[in-house]
Amino acid sequence: MTPSAPRQLTLPLPLPVSSDRADYLEDASNAEALAWIDQPDRWPGGRLAVFGPAGVGKSHLARAMGWRLIEGPTLRGLPDPAAGGTVLDDADAVAEERALLHLINLCAERGERLLLIGREAPARWPVALPDLASRLRATTAIGIGRPGDALLGALLAKHFADRQLRVAPEVQAWLVARLSREASALAEAAARLDRAALVARAPVTRALARAALAGWDGFGEGADDDASETLHSPPSPQVPALL
Known part of the structure; x- marks a missing residue:
């Protein structure tokens, strides 16, 4: 009996996640957000929030900025100055409200751009600190819809x-x-x-x-x-x- 050929094993190779802005495809659901992202000099007070449901590409945008990236749940203390600006992904999941308040104030003092990424508009985030709630309400927020x-x-x-x-x-x-x-x-x-x-x-x-x-x-x-x-x-x- 002729031995059967060994079964070929397939190895799932993970593909790198692109952080190239050119790879972010545009349609009516994200056109307004992309227009704001591409013109950070227009952001009122140097601060912008982009929000939307899971799976619409918010984190892709965060990485495509090429700025310092901080994950919201890991935010602690005051970061060093950053060239260009700072992106806070999952900003509505920050564990320490005072750390977020300090980050907002620090970026404003330094004249650094700050991009906040979350699932809801910042004005809807359940925060207890009055000063933080005030700054979040004053942040220009642009939504991304379902594609x-x-x-x-x-x-x-x-x-x-x-x-x-x-x-x-x-x-x-x-x-x-x-x-x-x-x-x-x-x-x-x-x-x-x-x-x-x-x-x-x-x-x-x-x-x-x-x-x-x-x-x-x-x-x-x-x-x-x-x-x-x-x-x-x-x-x-x-x-x-x-x-």
Whole structure:
């Protein structure tokens, strides 16, 4: 008996998270925020807050500034002066209110730009210090909404291109209609499909995607799915890589 070939192991390789401002795709949901981000000299008092739900790219924006980045829960004491400015991500999760108040005051005294990132507008943050509440209410706040279909489609295509994974446009459109409308869900879906395609040694079809994503919270079946489609369906022809 001829020994069978050893099964090839697939190693999931994490892709680096881009911090390039050019990689941040624009649509109606974030256009106003991007316009403010790109003109820090316009920020009233040198301070701006950007807020929105999880998965809309706030942390990507924070890193794309190229400024000193502080995670809100880790804020303690007074930081040293920073070139350009300071970004406080998860600013609404700061554990020490007085540290946030000192940071706001310090940046104002030094003439440094300060960008606050959170899920709610600063005026809604539940703070106890009156001085801090006053400064937060005075901070210009710009919201980012849920992305539209065009942005979701472009973002999913970019995740596939980054992984050099060929997925037909009609399959991508099918996925966008069923995936959670969050950037993080699209990235996770691309990673799962990449692994599934490597294991199956087959292109990403609807059938393969349905099997790979079944049971995951970020994926929901559509009412128009063809129930007769199975993993034994003929593979789709290859399409050019999305570059």
